[in-house]
Amino acid sequence: MKKITIAIDGFSSCGKSTMAKDLAREVGYVYVDTGAMYRAVTLYALENNMFLPDGGIDADALRRKMGDIGISFRLNEATGRPDTYLNGERVEDKIRSMEVSDHVSPVAALPFVRSAMVALQQAMGRDKGVVMDGRDIGTTVFPDAELKIYVTASAEVRAQRRFDELKSKGMDADFDDILRNVKERDYIDSHRDVSPLRKADDAIELDNSHMTIAEQKQWLLERFHEACQKQAD
Ligand SMILES: Nc1ncnc2c1ncn2[C@@H]1O[C@H](COP(=O)(O)OP(=O)(O)O)[C@@H](O)[C@H]1O
Numbered sequence: 001m002k003k004i005t006i007a008i009d010g011f012s013s014c015g016k017s018t019m020a021k022d023l024a025r026e027v028g029y030v031y032v033d034t035g036a037m038y039r040a041v042t043l044y045a046l047e048n049n050m051f052l053p054d055g056g057i058d059a060d061a062l063r064r065k066m067g068d069i070g071i072s073f074r075l076n077e078a079t080g081r082p083d084t085y086l087n088g089e090r091v092e093d094k095i096r097s098m099e100v101s102d103h104v105s106p107v108a109a110l111p112f113v114r115s116a117m118v119a120l121q122q123a124m125g126r127d128k129g130v131v132m133d134g135r136d137i138g139t140t141v142f143p144d145a146e147l148k149i150y151v152t153a154s155a156e157v158r159a160q161r162r163f164d165e166l167k168s169k170g171m172d173a174d175f176d177d178i179l180r181n182v183k184e185r186d187y188i189d190s191h192r193d194v195s196p197l198r199k200a201d202d203a204i205e206l207d208n209s210h211m212t213i214a215e216q217k218q219w220l221l222e223r224f225h226e227a228c229q230k231q232a233d
């Protein structure tokens with residue numbers, strides 16, 4: 001069967017990567033978490049003191065260093081899922097911290113950061129057979145993707161999911177702080193000039209506020225089979 005490209009976009013913390021990873025594993029496709037890439041750039045900027053005292057980013061300093069930022073994914077044999085590496089260091093946990101969450105959206109709004117990440121993502125998906133999740137996959141990275149999904153859920157539901165996740169990993173978590181961050185990122189992500197978050201015209205919308213992980217997995221698998229069938233006809 002011919003491989004297709006699957007783009008999963010939507011708001012923060014609504015379950016995009018959970019469903020994308022599940023599908024990729026089920027059908028033997030490559031999974032790419034593009035949010036992890038923007039988070040890795042942000043971690044680099046934090047570790048290299050590129051944030052100004054007022055919280056803004058020193059964009060010129062980051063632009064000069066973009067060539068030094070190596071982002072890659074390696075399969076974690078224990079989890080069966082890809083881990084994110086920044087210049088050879090495994091940063092999977094560090095990039096999920098609140099500190100990174102609080103700084104990532106302004107970094108992801110910088111045009112030179114986006115063009116570098118989009119080029120990498122397009123190279124990773126060149127041979128199809130990829131499930132990629134993010135904010136602009138169906139609109140900018142792969143506008144011709146055969147299957148596009150746009151996921152939403154209420155901000156409260158999303159914040160609760162992220163809160164539970166951080167707690168279960170033993171990380172610091174405050175519900176109100178997470179809710180504020182989720183809303184703030186949604187706003188910045190959907191109002192930036194370059195590739196703002198929006199539903200592609202041909203994307204299928206899924207509100208998973210009241211769906212279990214198993215139900216959304218099944219739903220996506222059905223959409224996948226439909227898209228493959230359409231491709232074969
Ligand atoms: N339908 C669901 N019901 C409950 N929890 C979910 C559901 N989908 C995902 N989750 C959980 O919510 C958290 C955020 O999901 P994630 O896939 O990381 O979201 P995103 O990639 O959109 O940021 C994870 O802990 C995940 O296990």
Ligand SMILES: Nc1ccn([C@@H]2O[C@H](COP(=O)(O)OP(=O)(O)O)[C@@H](O)[C@H]2O)c(=O)n1
Pocket residue numbers: 011012013014034035036038039104105106108109133134135136137185189
């Ligand atoms: N394709 C993408 C993916 C993420 N991002 C940015 O990266 C941030 C982190 O993405 P993420 O997918 O890890 O966020 P969560 O939904 O997992 O919290 C987002 O809030 C966006 O600012 C983006 O701009 N474009």
